[in-house]
Amino acid sequence: MINDYLLLSITLFTIGLIGFLIRRDLIVMLMCLEIMFNAVNIAFASFSYYSGNYTGQIFVLFSIAVAASEAAVGLAIVLALVRSTGINHSDGIKNLRG
Amino acid sequence: MNIPQIPLQFDAIIPEIVLTAFTFLVLLLGVLRINKSFLLGLSVFFLVSTIPLIFIFEGKAFGEMFLNDSLAIYLKFTLIMGATLSMLMFSPYLKYRLIVMNESLALIMFATIGMMLLVSSRELISFFVSLEMMALSCYALVATRKYDHRANEAAIKYFMLGGLSTVIMLFGIALIYGSCKTTDFVYLVSCSAQNLELSLAGVGLFTVGLCFKIALVPLHMWAPDVYEGAPTPVTAFISTLPKVAVFGAFGRFLVEVYSLHYVYWSNFLIVLSLVTIVVGNLLALPQRNIKRMLAYSSIAHAGYVVMGLISGTSDALYSVVAYMFVYTIMNIGAFAVVVALNEENIENYRGIHKFHPVISFAMLVFMFSLTGVPPTAGFIAKFYVFKQAIEGGFTWLVVIAVLFTVVSAYYYLRVVMYMYMKEPIIAPSLIISRELIAGLFICVLGALILGILPVFLI
Secondary structure, eight states: OHHHHHHHHHHHHHHHHHHHHHOOBHHHHHHHHHHHHHHHHHHHHHHHHHHTOTHHHHHHHHHHHHHHHHHHHHHHHHHHHHHHHOOOBGGGOOSSOO | OOOOOOOOOOGGGHHHHHHHHHHHHHHHHHHTTOOHHHHHHHHHHHHHHHHHHHHHSOEEETTTTEEEOHHHHHHHHHHHHHHHHHHHTTTHHHHHTOSOHHHHHHHHHHHHHHHHHHHHBOBHHHHHHHHHHHHHHHHHHHTTSTTOHHHHHHHHHHHHHHHHHHHHHHHHHHHHHHHHSOOBHHHHHHHTTSSHHHHHHHHHHHHHHHHHHTTOGGGOTHHHHHHHHSOHHHHHHHHHHHHHHHHHHHHHIIIIISGGGHHHHHHHHHHHHHHHHHHHHHHHTTOOBHHHHHHHHHHHHHHHHHHHHTTOSHHHHHHHHHHHHHHHHHHHHHHHHHHHHTOOBGGGGTTHHHHOHHHHHHHHHHHHHHHTOTTSHHHHHHHHHHHHHHHTTOHHHHHHHHHHHHHHHHHHHHHHHHHHHSOOSSOOOOOOOHHHHHHHHHHHHHHHHHHHOGGGTO
């Protein structure tokens, strides 16, 4: 049973990772980051449920809180970027040569 | 379910609690439109006044979950000192209104609290949360100059790649938790041999996530761009202190918790440190912008630090922490000179010593120290790290590292060469303040005294 949930978690994580790497819209990239966070939450919850140990569920709460603050900071930075340059996709970021 | 009784003792965490209260006070006073330079002085005073507290409250808190031992005290002293020095570098910007003051000060203090908690945490939940506290404050710090599009680009790069590394690290933590059913380091030690594949995968992903944060070579791409785009005092902060904290916490995690897996991670670290030293030093050679040059140099220094960690003994941990201490002094000092000169192109540094002999001398000391030339602290730090690697039996690695130290002399000493041996074209103007001079003085003194009397180091 736990294998099914872990498979779901890994699939979600991969979807998020691929989305993060191939999409160019900054907001969509942020959403993919959130998908990956939730994939990890599923892994924590399933490990916790099948072992009867509650630490994983507590970790999920912390992870949700961190994901929320990460989204807040990320959206603020995207907003600042759009206001100062009008760019909202990652192809436009080329002033700093990397 | 049987819940273990944990004695509620939180003496050891008092410095962090006090600093948190001070930070909220700074945020509050910032809203009240009080004098900015007074606020800066107050923040510096708050940070410095926490230093005695760390030494007083040595011990454990919350069972074994928070540990303030001698190594953690050393790291926290480094962190607070570095945060204070980079705060002093904000002062010249007051006159020119180049930076958002209140928020920067509060964010630096929040990041410092996060890093202090990180080096003390003996438990994966608090490890993760304090790491994020540090990282989120750093992303916001890079973006403090709201209408500077270069700073915003740097911030978005830092945020996106940092967020990705966080998620990868979190997945690693989930696998570690899955293999051991605990997040407490004390219990992780005893069960790290069970479920070997799962815990190896977990530690591997965890390591990859952290390597992103300290910019080791296959994962270093963000560093030069972010360091170039961020305001210079912020660059000084984010290029040294997160590395100090992450190296301290990560080194302890590997050496003290996963010592049973030594065979696996030591080979991994050998490859990482070799590639980091080679690529970091070679890419620093063609740089014309001093902030980019220092960014690549900080990547190379991270490689040396990883090399010190390879032998996996507790002495190795001390050599790493000593290296980070010296690195903090000399790197923040070098950035302070960049702030004072207000010029990023190395070629515009020609002949500066004729106009500003003191500043040029400071830069000379920092560049020699970063290279690792004997009378400076950089030499002693490199010596300890190389000694640990040789005692671990990695002489060939040390030979390569020393060769690349010679390569690094080219790009460090080029700055000195431009300052001292070229004829000046224009007389450069300084942006400077009393506080910046004081910070520079401390850095120069530290770099020289620790080089001549290394007993203070360990």
